[in-house]
Each structure stands twice: as structure tokens, then as C-alpha cells.
Amino acid sequence: xxxxxxxxxxxxxxxxxxxxxxxxxxxxxxxxxxxxxxxxxxxxxxxxxxxxxxxxxxxxxxxxxxxxxxxxxxxxxxxx
Numbered sequence: 001x002x003x004x005x006x007x008x009x010x011x012x013x014x015x016x017x018x019x020x021x022x023x024x025x026x027x028x029x030x031x032x033x034x035x036x037x038x039x040x041x042x043x044x045x046x047x048x049x050x051x052x053x054x055x056x057x058x059x060x061x062x063x064x065x066x067x068x069x070x071x072x073x074x075x076x077x078x079x080x
Contacts (some may be wrong), residue, residue: 029053034062037076044072054078 030053037050042062058078066073 029055030057031069032061032078037063040065044074048058048074056073 032054034050034052041048041050043065056078060079062077062079064075064077066075
């Protein structure tokens, strides 16, 4: 019984280590042209964070900024 419990704990520990690893290769994440996105967000009163890498290669990125009742709505869309 103790051996099964120990094996279970070791297995869970290994799975947690593998699952929590934030190492990723450049083959998984793709760099993209952020210039359009950065230029569209210059009018914001705060500095939003945009992703540096994406898990897919966008063909086009669209940024829509709308003023709705005094609030800025930013819609960022990556088209594949």
C-alpha cells in the first residue's frame, strides 16, 4: 500500500513539474509584426500589455478603439 502511495505521489510530482514548465521553443510560439497594434494603442491613457509571441502566425491584426459612454473599448483581433 505504501509503495502504491509513493509511486502515485512521485507521478503527480513529475506531472506538476512538466506542466508548470514555462520553457517553450520558438517552434511553438511565433513572433509577429506588432507595429500596427502598438501604433493603434498610443491614444490609451494606460500602457496595455500585448503579447510578444503567439501560438499561431497571424495574417493580419486589426485594432478597433471605440468610445462608448466615456469608456474606451479596445478590440484586438488576430486573423489567421
